[in-house]
Amino acid sequence: xxxxxxxxxxxxxxxxxxxxxxxxxxxxxxxxxxxxxxxxxxxxxxxxxxxxxxxxxxxxxxxxxxxxxxxxxxxxxxxxxxxxxxxxxxxxxxxxxxxxxxxxxxxxxxxxxxxxxxxxxxxxxxxxxxxxxxxxxxxxxxxxxxxxxxxxxxxxxxxxxxxxxxxxxxxxxxxxxxxxxxxxxxxxxxxxxxxxxxxxxxxxxxxxxxxxxxxxxxxxxxxxxxxxxxxxxxxxxxxxxxxxxxxxxxxxxxxxxxxxxxxxxxxxxxxxxxx
DNA sequence: CTCCTATCCTGCGAGC
DNA sequence: TGCTCGCAGGATAGGA
Numbered sequence: 001x002x003x004x005x006x007x008x009x010x011x012x013x014x015x016x017x018x019x020x021x022x023x024x025x026x027x028x029x030x031x032x033x034x035x036x037x038x039x040x041x042x043x044x045x046x047x048x049x050x051x052x053x054x055x056x057x058x059x060x061x062x063x064x065x066x067x068x069x070x071x072x073x074x075x076x077x078x079x080x081x082x083x084x085x086x087x088x089x090x091x092x093x094x095x096x097x098x099x100x101x102x103x104x105x106x107x108x109x110x111x112x113x114x115x116x117x118x119x120x121x122x123x124x125x126x127x128x129x130x131x132x133x134x135x136x137x138x139x140x141x142x143x144x145x146x147x148x149x150x151x152x153x154x155x156x157x158x159x160x161x162x163x164x165x166x167x168x169x170x171x172x173x174x175x176x177x178x179x180x181x182x183x184x185x186x187x188x189x190x191x192x193x194x195x196x197x198x199x200x201x202x203x204x205x206x207x208x209x210x211x212x213x214x215x216x217x218x219x220x221x222x223x224x225x226x227x228x229x230x231x232x233x234x235x236x237x238x239x240x241x242x243x244x245x246x247x248x249x250x251x252x253x254x255x256x257x258x259x260x261x262x263x264x265x266x267x268x269x270x271x272x273x274x275x
Numbered sequence: 276c277t278c279c280t281a282t283c284c285t286g287c288g289a290g291c
Numbered sequence: 292t293g294c295t296c297g298c299a300g301g302a303t304a305g306g307a
Contacts, residue, residue, distance in 0.1 A: 001300040035283055035302085059301075076301055077285080096285085115284045117301060131302090158278060167302080174300055223300065224287080243300095264280070266298085279307085291294085 001226050002074045004059060004139070004172025005215035006234065010080060011056045013228035014109075017082050022103040023050045024065070031098040034116045035075070038099065042070065042122040046101075058135050058171030060119075068122055071129050075117030080229040084108045109229070136169040139208050144170065150201035153193040160196060161189035162263040164208065173208060175265045176221055176243045181208040183242045188274045189267045190260075214239070242268040 002010070014020075024046040032038040049065035056062065063070035072078075083092065085106035099111040099120060111120065123129045137144045149170075156163055161182060164173045173181065182189050184207035187200055196204070220226060220234030223244070227233055241251055246259035250270040259268050 003300060006300075073301080075284095076299070113284095114286065115299090115301095117284070119302090156277085162278080165301095176300060221300075226300070265300095277307105280305090282304085283302095285299100287299090288297095290296090 001076050001078070001224075002059060002220070003174035003177050003215075004056075004212055005177070005218075005236065006220035006226050006228075007056055007059045007061060007074065007172075008216050009220045009228045009234065010074070011054055011061055013230045013232070014054050014061075014080065017229060018086055018107070019109065020051055020053050022105060022107060024048065024101065025104045026102040028100040028102065029098070030100070031116075034098065034113065034118055034120070036119055036121065038120055039122065042120070045122060046070070057132055058138070058167060059174070060131065064125070067125055069125055069127075069129065071119065071121045071123065071131060072111075073119040073131070075113060075115060075119065077115045077225065078111065078113040078118035079225075079227055081110050081112065081227075081231060082107060082229060083110060134168050135171050136167060137171065139170050139172055139212060144205065144209070146198065146202035146205040149205050150196065150198045153196055153201065156193035158193055159189055159262055160187060160191050160193045160204070161267055163193040164204070165263055165265075170208070172212065175263075175267075176223075176240070177208070177211050177215065179243045179268045180241060181211045183269060183274060184211060186274050188271075189262055189269050191275075242270065244268065 027043040027046050029038055051065055053064045061072040087107050096112050096114045097110050101109040161178050164170055165178050185204040215236040218236035221236040222233035223237055242257055245257050247256055250257055253272050255270055255272040257268055258271050259266055
């Protein structure tokens with residue numbers, strides 16, 4: 001479900017709900033068998049801790065307290081919603097509510113995840129969790145440049161789509177935004193990464209950034225069930241140029257759009273606009 | 276190393 | 292209407 005724009009919007013909505021500054025009262029584990037089993041440790045360590053900040057790195061949400069880092073990934077279907085004071089509706093229990101964070105103010109944050117691909121893991125603040133250790137560049141940071149993309153792709157034979165979705169190279173780009181950014185750059189997803197020209201690397205750097213920025217501003221993409229922590233859907237799906245549009249006319253040239261599996265996922269492009 | 280596939284899990288829509 | 296099948300926004304282990 002969530003790529004960088006969706007995760008960023010979850011983070012922003014958690015901030016609007018006033019989550020930073022809240023003090024943990026209790027952590028309730030209703031179901032611990034997520035893909036990586038939840039550890040009971042967090043129920044012992046977090047009470048009393050004040051949440052200092054919520055940050056995003058790649059597609060991870062980082063809840064930072066005085067002494068700990070609570071690392072969260074939404075997987076495909078994870079979401080947060082608020083309840084109690086400041087958080088709207090009270091006692092609604094829904095299927096797949098696996099974790100409830102209870103704060104001293106009465107605010108509760110509920111982690112819901114039908115497919116259970118999500119992650120919640122506690123670590124000491126002075127440690128870098130293994131999940132964050134090997135991540136690549138933040139695409140909206142100053143380090144993500146055309147020269148860097150050009151150099152990093154040299155000698156890579158895998159398709160450029162696989163490259164930009166590889167979180168060890170660039171983070172945050174998932175299956176939707178990979179197709180969208182490549183369309184905007186006029187580059188076929190199947191092109192071997194090492195065959196990009198420097199000029200194309202410039203174009204792709206820019207379109208990755210502009211697509212992600214536009215999608216963030218639109219509140220992300222809601223295809224089926226994505227919502228931010230305030231329950232709001234995104235609207236960027238209305239502006240998809242190619243994603244999930246196989247057989248439909250290209251918005252630029254009218255040609256019927258193509259689809260094919262790449263990097264294990266369905267991939268969409270215009271054979272005329274993209275070379 | 277690089278690259279690709281299968282796997283984890285549930286829900287939903289398409290097609291019969 | 293009701294059933295089965297395939298697929299879904301991600302990450303990762305393991306094999307070639």
